[in-house]
Amino acid sequence: xxxxxxxxxxxxxxxxxxxxxxxxxxxxxxxxxxxxxxxxxxxxxxxxxxxxxxxxxxxxxxxxxxxxxxxxxxxxxxxxxxxxxxxxxxxxxxxxxxxxxxxxxxxxxxxxxxxxxxxxxxxxxxxxxxxxxxxxxxxxxxxxxxxxxxxxxxxxxxxxxxxxxxxxxxxxxxxxxxxxxxxxxxxxxxxxxxxxxxxxxxxxxxxxxxxxxxxxxxxxxxxxxxxxxxxxxxxxxxxxxxxxxxxxxxxxxxxxxxxxxxxxxxxxxxxxxxxxxxxxxxxxxxxxxxxxxxxxxxxxxxxxxxxxx
Amino acid sequence: xxxxxxxxxxxxxxxxxxxxxxxxxxxxxxxxxxxxxxxxxxxxxxxxxxxxxxxxxxxxxxxxxxxxxxxxxxxxxxxxxxxxxxxxxxxxxxxxxxxxxxxxxxxxxxxxxxxxxxxxxxxxxxxxxxxxxxxxxxxxxxxxxxxxxxxxxxxxxxxxxxxxxxxxxxxxxxxxxxxxxxxxxxxxxxxxxxxxxxxxxxxxxxxxxxxxxxxxxxxxxxxxxxxxxxxxxxxxxxxxxxxxxxxxxxxxxxxxxxxxxxxxxxxxxxxxxxxxxxxxxxxxxxxxxxxxxxxxxxxxxxxxxxxxx
Numbered sequence: 001x002x003x004x005x006x007x008x009x010x011x012x013x014x015x016x017x018x019x020x021x022x023x024x025x026x027x028x029x030x031x032x033x034x035x036x037x038x039x040x041x042x043x044x045x046x047x048x049x050x051x052x053x054x055x056x057x058x059x060x061x062x063x064x065x066x067x068x069x070x071x072x073x074x075x076x077x078x079x080x081x082x083x084x085x086x087x088x089x090x091x092x093x094x095x096x097x098x099x100x101x102x103x104x105x106x107x108x109x110x111x112x113x114x115x116x117x118x119x120x121x122x123x124x125x126x127x128x129x130x131x132x133x134x135x136x137x138x139x140x141x142x143x144x145x146x147x148x149x150x151x152x153x154x155x156x157x158x159x160x161x162x163x164x165x166x167x168x169x170x171x172x173x174x175x176x177x178x179x180x181x182x183x184x185x186x187x188x189x190x191x192x193x194x195x196x197x198x199x200x201x202x203x204x205x206x207x208x209x210x211x212x213x214x215x216x217x218x219x220x221x222x223x224x225x226x227x228x229x230x231x232x233x234x235x236x237x238x239x240x241x242x243x244x245x246x247x248x249x250x251x252x253x254x255x256x257x258x259x260x261x262x263x264x265x266x267x268x269x270x271x272x273x274x275x276x277x278x279x280x281x282x283x284x285x286x287x288x289x290x291x292x293x294x295x296x297x298x299x300x301x302x303x304x305x306x307x308x309x
Numbered sequence: 310x311x312x313x314x315x316x317x318x319x320x321x322x323x324x325x326x327x328x329x330x331x332x333x334x335x336x337x338x339x340x341x342x343x344x345x346x347x348x349x350x351x352x353x354x355x356x357x358x359x360x361x362x363x364x365x366x367x368x369x370x371x372x373x374x375x376x377x378x379x380x381x382x383x384x385x386x387x388x389x390x391x392x393x394x395x396x397x398x399x400x401x402x403x404x405x406x407x408x409x410x411x412x413x414x415x416x417x418x419x420x421x422x423x424x425x426x427x428x429x430x431x432x433x434x435x436x437x438x439x440x441x442x443x444x445x446x447x448x449x450x451x452x453x454x455x456x457x458x459x460x461x462x463x464x465x466x467x468x469x470x471x472x473x474x475x476x477x478x479x480x481x482x483x484x485x486x487x488x489x490x491x492x493x494x495x496x497x498x499x500x501x502x503x504x505x506x507x508x509x510x511x512x513x514x515x516x517x518x519x520x521x522x523x524x525x526x527x528x529x530x531x532x533x534x535x536x537x538x539x540x541x542x543x544x545x546x547x548x549x550x551x552x553x554x555x556x557x558x559x560x561x562x563x564x565x566x567x568x569x570x571x572x573x574x575x576x577x578x579x580x581x582x583x584x585x586x587x588x589x590x591x592x593x594x595x596x597x598x599x600x601x602x603x604x605x606x607x608x609x610x611x612x613x614x615x616x617x618x
Contacts, residue, residue, distance in 0.1 A: 099417055104410040106610045111409060111422035129438050301415045 003033045004092060005061065005068050007083065008119075009076035010039045011204050014046045015145035019074035019119040020058060022138050023095055026123060027072075029132045034072055037061045039083060043202050045148060045188025052184075053140040053173075064089050075119040077103040080206045095122055097157075098296055102208065117162040118149035124165040140173035147181040148188070151257050157294045185257055191219065191226040196237040199227075200252055207300060210307030212248040212270070215241070216295050220257045227254045228286070231265070235285065238267040249274075251303070255293050262289040273306035313401060314370070314377050315343045316392065317428075318385035320513050323355045323497075324454035328383035328428040329367060331447050332404055335432060336381075338441045343381055346370045348392060352511050354457060354497025361493075362449040362482075373398050384428040386412040389515045404431055406466075407605055411517065426471040427458035433474040449482035456490040457497070460566050466606045494566055500528065500535040505546040508536075509561055516609060519616030521557040521579070524550070525604050529566045536563045537595070540574065544594065547576040558583075560612070564602050571598040582615035 006024050008016025020036035027034045036058045042050065050057050064071050065088035072093035079086050079102045093110040094103075097119050114122050120142035127134050134142075146166050150158040153166060170177040191199065204217035219227055227234060238250045249268035256262070264287045266274050271282055277299075280287045292298045315333050317325025329345035336343045345367045351359065359366050373380050374397035381402035388395050388411045402419040403412075406428050423431050429451035436443050443451075455475050459467040462475060479486035500508065513526035528536055536543060547559045558577035565571070573596045575583050580591055586608075589596045601607045 097417055099414045100409070100420060101413040103413075105408045106613045108406055108408055108424040108605060109422060110424060111420055113418060113420035115417040115419060296417060304415045 002070075003035060003068060004070045004072055005037050005064055006034045006072040006074060006093070007037045007039055007058075007061070007064075008074050009081040009205065011201060012038050012040050012046070013043065013203055014049055014148040015119050016075045017042060017046055017058060018049075018141040018145040019095065019123060021055075022120060022123045022142050023072060023074050023093075025135065025138055026126055026130070026132065027093075030130065043188065044190050045184060048184060048187035049141065049144040049148075052180075053137050053144075055137055055141060074123075077101075077113075078207075079103065080208070095119055095126070097122060099300070114161070116159045117153075117155060117157040118146040118165075120145040120149075121159075121162045121165045124169065125161065134169070134172055136172055136174070139169045140175065143169035143173050143175060143177060143180075144184055147177065147184060151260065151293055152178070152181040152185060154260055155293050155297075156291075157297045185220070186222070189221050189257065191221050196230060196233040197241070200234065200237055200241060200250075205295070206247070207304070209304050210273070212307065213246055214249045214251065214303070214307075215245070215247040216251045216253065216299055216303075218253040218255055218262075218295055220255050222256065222258050224254045224256050224261075224263050227252075227265075228263070231284075231286075234265060235267060238265070242268050251299065253289065253292065253295060253299060257293070260291065260293050262292045263287070264289050273303060273309075276309065277302035277306040311379075312342045312344060312377060313379045313381055314346050314373055315381040315383060315402075316346045316348055316367075316370070316373075317383050318390040318514065319348045320510060321347050321349050321355070322352065322512055323358055323457040324428050325384045326351055326355055326367065327358075327450040327454040328404065328432060330364075331429060331432045331451050332381060332383050332402075334444065334447055335435055335439075335441065336402075339439065352497065353499050354493060357493055357496035358450060358453040358457075361489075362446050362453075364446055364450060383432075386410075386422075387516075388412065389517070404428055404435070406431065408609065423470070425468045426462075426464060426466040427455040427474075429454040429458075430468075430471045430474045433478065434470065443478070443481055445481055445483070448478045449484065452478035452482050452484060452486060452489075453493055456486065456493060460569065460602055461487070461490040461494060463569055464602050464606075465600075466603045494529070495531070498529050498531055498566065500530050505539060505542040506550070509543065509546055509550060509559075514604070515556070516613070518613050519582070521616065522555055523558045523560065523612070523616075524554070524556040525560045525562065525608055525612075527562040527564055527571075527604055529564050531565065531567050533563045533565050533570075533572050536561075536574075537572070540593075540595075543574060544576060547574070551577050560608065562598065562601070562604060562608060566602070569600065569602050571601045572596070573598050582612060582618075585618065586611035586615040 006020045024034040024036040038058045063085045064083045065085045070090040070092045096113045200217045207214045252265040253262045315329045333343040333345040347367045372394045373392045374394045379399040379401045405422045509526045516523045561574040562571045
């Protein structure tokens with residue numbers, strides 16, 4: 001078998017980059033050659049994680065078909081979140097924890113999805129199922145990915161499997177996960193030093209809902225006013241992005257990771273499905289999202305349902 | 310959690326029915342309530358299997374949403390192969406060994422696919438991963454499903470995992486798998502006693518390829534002349550079915566399970582992709598398919614590629 005590339009989604013978060021590295025190691029231990037790559041530069045949190053564990057971030061690719069015939073996807077499956085030429089390569093493996101949509105293959109493949117908080121939790125289970133050892137550095141990276149995706153096991157996406165994986169990986173990596181986790185999350189919430197244009201693109205995914213192109217971005221902070229004191233700047237940046245990329249609707253989740261609450265900034269059309277999905281009214285383009293921290297579990301499903309209603 | 314239904318594809322073969330029973334038992338051992346049902350009556354081979362192991366065949370359903378809110382799919386994922394009202398229920402689990410197409414969800418789910426010869430092989434692995442015991446009767450049923458899907462481990466879809474599962478399940482079930490397997494396969498090739506209309510519908514699946522509706526059916530036999538001596542009757546039945554169901558193209562694979570060869574009977578339009586896919590020419594609506602026994606691995610991928618070329 002010739003080499004394959006393995007990568008997470010565009011605008012990568014910590015799990016998207018870490019899961020590619022871990023899955024490549026898992027397959028290497030099974031005798032296969034997968035090179036982990038990324039579809040974008042690491043964010044501040046991911047940089048903190050790689051510095052902390054002395055690991056190297058993977059190189060960034062724009063296309064895959066110029067290098068390989070086949071690829072593995074981690075932490076995503078929807079084509080619009082993947083490499084630009086995904087249609088020109090064969091997908092042999094997917095490991096993911098999201099819904100399945102806009103994804104199809106001609107051939108049978110290895111597809112492993114579970115409704116858990118993080119792809120790295122599933123990869124931890126894969127190491128166990130095949131009785132392979134988790135290297136110490138990769139344990140530290142996967143620990144960080146699970147803390148990132150579950151907001152230190154507080155997100156409603158968190159399952160017993162995520163908790164078990166965090167405890168086991170912390171032991172292998174030699175970390176106090178609670179103390180390390182808080183430090184890591186804080187490192188990822190550096191809002192003041194960045195432009196609105198950069199922040200709305202740092203953790204953003206595109207969806208097709210009811211025939212409309214919907215962009216859902218998330219900014220984590222310890223105070224939502226860090227964003228809303230600059231609301232005009234954010235609105236200008238979002239309008240420019242909607243126009244440039246053809247998004248009908250932009251939903252920016254501004255999430256207080258300490259309180260586990262969000263407030264939404266909503267720009268575009270139609271906004272009625274947003275009000276329906278979250279049983280509220282827009283005021284000054286904003287809507288309260290109490291208790292909402294998970295795009296995947298608390299925003300995309302009700303919004304999809306509201307668009308299709 | 311309220312009860313869910315679990316079922317295999319329409320026109321069920323042995324694996325479609327057995328995998329539903331096995332997955333329901335697996336989930337029951339984990340404390341969940343899944344009722345195995347079927348989307349059609351068992352074929353002759355499946356009846357032989359259930360008689361042999363003294364098992365009861367599941368009831369047949371036409372719709373799911375009138376009974377449950379959520380379902381699990383085994384041995385298929387494509388909507389057109391599933392229950393008629395699949396769009397009205399939530400899919401929580403899929404265990405399958407086919408390509409993924411025409412399948413999407415709003416929510417994260419448990420999806421387990423591997424490119425192995427049989428869904429029952431994957432369920433055998435699941436029992437092991439969760440350290441659960443495989444009941445003797447279910448071991449016999451899953452053994453039969455793997456023998457059926459892999460034509461006694463001779464199909465090119467067969468993997469080392471299928472071989473290992475067959476040996477282990479045969480031990481649990483107390484069967485000589487080679488002797489039992491030949492007897493079982495022979496029981497499923499009863500061509501002379503059936504109408505062409507029944508035979509072309511007994512193991513058939515629908516696909517969308519290049520915007521066309523393509524039906525691919527398979528008849529197993531120990532002599533392809535069992536079918537072609539009645540070619541006129543088959544052509545009439547296929548033309549009637551194409552018209553009634555709106556299929557553009559019907560591909561009937563007539564497979565000699567002893568020689569591991571097939572011959573195709575092709576009715577409809579366009580036929581050029583068939584000639585491209587199998588590098589041959591149609592004569593008298595027939596095309597030689599030497600070495601071809603697997604619809605999933607040897608017919609659907611090249612035909613899909615030819616339609617999309």
